[in-house]
Amino acid sequence: MIKAFKYRLYPNKEQDVLLQKTFGCVRFIYNQMLANRMAVYEQYRDNKEALKQQKYALPADYKKEYPWLKEVDSLALANAQLNLNAAYRNFYRDPAIGFPNFKSKHRSKKSYTTNNQRGTIRLIDSKTIRLPKLKNVHIKLHRQLPKNAAIKSATISQKATGKYEISILVEWEAVIKPITPTIESTIGLDYSSRSLFVDSQASSPEYPKFYRLAEARLKKEQRKLSRRKKGSKNREKQRQIVAKLHEKVVNQRKDFLHNVSRKIANNFDAVVIEDLNLQNMAQGLNLAKSTNDNGFGMLKRFLQYKLAEQGKQLITIDKWYPSSKLCHCCGEKNNQLSLSERTWTCQRCETTLDRDVNAAINIKLEGCRILGIA
Numbered sequence: 001m002i003k004a005f006k007y008r009l010y011p012n013k014e015q016d017v018l019l020q021k022t023f024g025c026v027r028f029i030y031n032q033m034l035a036n037r038m039a040v041y042e043q044y045r046d047n048k049e050a051l052k053q054q055k056y057a058l059p060a061d062y063k064k065e066y067p068w069l070k071e072v073d074s075l076a077l078a079n080a081q082l083n084l085n086a087a088y089r090n091f092y093r094d095p096a097i098g099f100p101n102f103k104s105k106h107r108s109k110k111s112y113t114t115n116n117q118r119g120t121i122r123l124i125d126s127k128t129i130r131l132p133k134l135k136n137v138h139i140k141l142h143r144q145l146p147k148n149a150a151i152k153s154a155t156i157s158q159k160a161t162g163k164y165e166i167s168i169l170v171e172w173e174a175v176i177k178p179i180t181p182t183i184e185s186t187i188g189l190d191y192s193s194r195s196l197f198v199d200s201q202a203s204s205p206e207y208p209k210f211y212r213l214a215e216a217r218l219k220k221e222q223r224k225l226s227r228r229k230k231g232s233k234n235r236e237k238q239r240q241i242v243a244k245l246h247e248k249v250v251n252q253r254k255d256f257l258h259n260v261s262r263k264i265a266n267n268f269d270a271v272v273i274e275d276l277n278l279q280n281m282a283q284g285l286n287l288a289k290s291t292n293d294n295g296f297g298m299l300k301r302f303l304q305y306k307l308a309e310q311g312k313q314l315i316t317i318d319k320w321y322p323s324s325k326l327c328h329c330c331g332e333k334n335n336q337l338s339l340s341e342r343t344w345t346c347q348r349c350e351t352t353l354d355r356d357v358n359a360a361i362n363i364k365l366e367g368c369r370i371l372g373i374a
């Protein structure tokens with residue numbers, strides 16, 4: 001298994017200086033290499049064969065001209081090159097993603113990745129991690145890495161609030177016995193913009209409204225920020241307030257989604273959900289805010305790995321499956337059902353159905369059919 005674990009990092013003053021320098025060098029080398037690729041392209045754009053033969057500049061090529069690049073972790077620079085290659089690949093695969101952007105000191109995320117080379121990244125004790133160039137850094141290990149986990153790489157980043165975070169990518173051997181689900185131990189979830197989801201047992205999570213409350217405050221503080229004079233001390237203070245509030249909201253939402261997904265993954269052997277294109281949905285129905293802050297996509301990701309760790313399955317069913325329109329009792333299809341109808345009565349078997357619960361049961365049944373346990 002491969003998984004990333006995130007922790008807070010507490011560098012001392014010297015380490016803080018070096019981290020800032022590394023973020024700067026990574027941004028610099030990324031922008032240099034991007035400019036180089038763009039220049040080479042301009043020069044040979046009319047000669048595709050010659051363009052293919054061209055070699056692009058590497059991080060090492062810049063070290064002579066800019067010797068200060070040698071002061072930082074060279075693997076961080078090498079990873080900047082890999083990131084640029086990936087950005088190009090993504091752009092070629094799907095131009096809608098956009099051409100790689102130059103990184104900006106203020107707008108871009110401060111982050112770099114380094115690799116473990118025979119123990120260059122390792123835990124020294126329960127409060128200390130060894131990192132290339134930085135040496136021993138204070139870490140808050142709020143949870144243990146899996147036993148026998150081998151550290152592959154680490155990504156160190158700084159948030160808008162100034163807090164440091166480290167994401168440690170580890171690989172370990174795990175013996176996971178696959179669990180065979182039954183109809184009883186399978187649950188279906190129907191996405192709901194109001195309450196995140198409704199499940200096939202007719203319950204939905206108690207979605208706390210803290211986000212909306214905090215969001216109202218966030219908006220107020222953001223308006224205040226826009227009125228502050230650029231470059232002023234007050235603006236910087238206000239920017240910190242906004243960043244802190246934003247971070248709090250994001251963390252609360254994550255905690256909530258972790259709790260909900262943990263309960264489901266522990267109580268059921270298989271979970272069935274619809275394959276929703278949430279981005280399109282948010283735009284199409286103008287539900288952007290509720291869809292996004294519900295975080296159904298994030299819930300899906302959390303469920304996926306929490307189930308997989310226990311040998312359980314997440315089943316995704318086709319988004320064209322008419323889960324709302326079928327009567328789960330007799331299978332009759334109601335083609336007239338409109339979005340505003342919250343309950344409806346089946347014309348064939350005369351059962352009165354709650355729109356969301358009926359959809360969740362149908363999603364479960366379709367999942368059971370796919371699993372071969374219907």
Ligand SMILES: [Zn+2]
Binds near residue numbers: 328346347349351
């Ligand atoms: Zn019916």
